[in-house]
Amino acid sequence: MSQTPPGGFSRRSLIKAAGLGAATPLLGACGGLKGAGTSDSDVLKIGYVSPQTGPLAGFASADNFVVAQIQEAMKNGFTAGGKKRTIEIIVKDTQSNPNRATEVTRQLINSDKVDLIVGSSTPDTTNPVADQCEANGIPNVTTIAPWEAWFHGRNGKSGEGFKYTTLFFFGMQQFADCFFPMWDRAGVTSKNVAALWPNDTDANAFRNGLGQMMTTAGWTPVDGGAYQNGATDFTTQIAKFKNSGAELFTCTPIPPDFQTFWKQAQQQGFRPKLATVAKVMLFPSEAEALGPLTNNIATDIWWSPAHPYKSVLDGRTAKQLADDFAASTGKQWTQALGSIYSLFEVAIQAFKDAGDPKDRDEVAAKLKAMKISCMSGDLDFTAGPEPGIAIQHPVGGQWRKGTTFPWDVVIVDNSANKAVPIGGDLLPTNA
Structure with missing residues (x-):
């Protein structure tokens, strides 16, 4: 049976959209479809890629809930580049397959025309997603992959990093x-x-x-x-x-x-x-x-209800987020809950920091220069071990x-x- 969490979209509709590669605006964050007086430049599109099905699906069990929470937190929009902006989130499923991750990322870039892409969970997702973003000049942040597997696995140049792609997690x-x-x-x-x-x-x-x-x-x-x-x-x-x-x-x-x-x-x-x-x-x-x-x-354990972290979007603590997840879904908190939430915190902050959130080069530069205290703790993308990588402990x-x-x-x-x-x-x- 399909259940609709706060934010107004059902698990069935989410999976259908992700599996078929359809452009699906999850518009709780926008307060509805784009209407009169709202131009394309007022809507910032975020693509989200994760393994919602297949052997890695456990990493994505909090996806529905997190997207709904981001929608709710951002339902009134925010100011970026001197204008009121709203968020549109488009979700894609990799099916735990790197080739599929490449395919759906291309869909987000070429068909859905997203402004930024976030992705989560193991190099099978993060690396092909980041590679497509780097090749196409799309700002990108990913998580839940050892930084060495993400950086060296993509032939990163030490001391230089990548222009468009960033990561927060940890390493060896x-x-x-x-x-x-x-x-x-x-x-x-x-x-x-x-x-x-x-x-x-x-x-x-x-x-x-x-x-x-x-x-x-x-x-x-x-x-x-x-x-x-x-x-x-x-x-x-x-x-x-x-x-x-x-x-x-x-x-x-x-x-x-x-x-x-x-x-x-x-x-x-x-x-x-x-x-x-x-x-x-x-x-x-x-x-x-x-x-x-x-x-x-x-x-x-990089995130749990015991961690003393809170949301930069609505001030909720890690424990409150975990409790809300259990109350909403009937399920137990998962570490990915905090990480996926922070993908959107980082993405939205980059939009806010940019003079023009539609300028991909500027947004990418803001990602690489970001220092933020959020649901995943203190993330400093300037501290390394390589440019654009923020380390958790x-x-x-x-x-x-x-x-x-x-x-x-x-x-x-x-x-x-x-x-x-x-x-x-x-x-x-x-x-």
Whole structure:
């Protein structure tokens, strides 16, 4: 059954539009269709690209809600370039496919004539979206992709960056800052760390980046090998991990592959003392799918109700946004909720900062020069590690049995971001 959240569009209409590539103005933010006295220059079009279906769909579970919230927050418009402006949002689904991401981004540029494009969730989306924007001179900001996979995966020139495309998230140093303190506290006797890294842009950034950092810090990565995504038998990797005596485990697979691996690992007797995983177990849907095997798996938490952040659009706190999401959808908060919200905060701020929000070069320059305190915290796109990249600092969280929902995330290590309060002790994944 189709449900219509605040903001006035149904999930069915959103998915239909995204899947068919139709230009769909989600016009709650505009207060209605363009009417008399409103010119094209008064309407600023934002394209939004994400994996709403397919194996990465968990990243997009908050999309409907966030777009509706942005619509509501901006329903009265805002001033940019000395004129009153309204927002039109056009949503596209990548179907978790990089080629599809390229296709729908081209639709947004060539058919929908958007002024700016935002995109989210893994290099499978962020990289092809950004590449099309860079090639076509469209201002762009993306998130939820390690910066190395986004920057080096697109052949970025160090010290120069890109003209039109920007990113906020974090990278290998921040993963190390998040994971290593938990490893130090895990009470293990072996310095070997089992690493499940497939052969894709995301995982290769971990293999080449985090792997070296592990070695420098005194840990020894036990690489299970660069397998292809979609694998169904992890017996070889599990045997290698068991033979190494590794008591720690880390990984960067696609979510369905981790589910398969983790179940097989338990069946075959590989039960690491602590699992600190990336790219997977980020969202409640994954925790619920894994069931009891979820207990005390640790991951990087870059946004949660516990984070002391608030919206630059309406002043709502992270906790209020999470609570509103649960009240509106009946579902549990997800980390992507904060990130997707901030994509629009950043986009709208760039329009406001520009003398002419229709000038793509100027808007792109405002993105690269932006410093903003928003739902994702303090984002500084000038600070690097490369121009146009704003770094977040995740903390360590573990999945535990929940009260309102089946599973909750408990913050167990804030070494990398002391502003986020600790919610519980670090416990073994497999006692």
